[in-house]
Amino acid sequence: MRAVTRPNDQGATTVTTEPIDRHELAQATAKRIFNNNVPTSAQPFEPESFGELRRMWVSYAFADSWTRTAIDDKTRSMITVAVLTAIGAETELKVHLDGALSLGVTPDQLADVLAHVSSYAGIPRAGEALKFLSRNLERRAARAAEA
Numbered sequence: 108m109r110a111v112t113r114p115n116d117q118g119a120t121t122v123t124t125e126p127i128d129r130h131e132l133a134q135a136t137a138k139r140i141f142n143n144n145v146p147t148s149a150q151p152f153e154p155e156s157f158g159e160l161r162r163m164w165v166s167y168a169f170a171d172s173w174t175r176t177a178i179d180d181k182t183r184s185m186i187t188v189a190v191l192t193a194i195g196a197e198t199e200l201k202v203h204l205d206g207a208l209s210l211g212v213t214p215d216q217l218a219d220v221l222a223h224v225s226s227y228a229g230i231p232r233a234g235e236a237l238k239f240l241s242r243n244l245e246r247r248a249a250r251a252a253e254a
Contacts, residue, residue: 130162133169140206184210185220192236193228201239
């Protein structure tokens with residue numbers, strides 16, 4: 108047992124020391140951030156070890172890291188965007204930009220994150236992230252116009 112933060116139905120979190128299923132907690136955390144679960148199963152053509160590896164990574168990231176309590180989700184999300192931008196992890200960055208916006212991080216806050224990252228990781232990396240953010244905002248505006 109360990110103390111962990113769990114999301115509740117109202118979007119807030121509670122701290123518990125009850126035994127946990129790390130994968131279940133990871134998926135609940137991912138759903139809170141991305142409004143969706145993170146796929147962890149092996150594809151039909153893959154060995155089961157691929158699914159086990161994905162479950163391990165998702166459990167570490169979302170059950171162990173994202174449930175820590177010293178910083179809030181919005182701050183953690185901005186840090187994640189900064190790191191993913193700096194290392195050039197484009198696939199993950201696209202997902203986490205959407206997650207950041209869903210958590211209430213503003214486009215202006217993300218622009219400031221990218222300005223800061225460009226000073227340390229370079230303008231090309233931050234420019235790619237800005238392009239992804241712009242496309243994400245365009246998709247969100249189109250969905251809002253349809254609603």
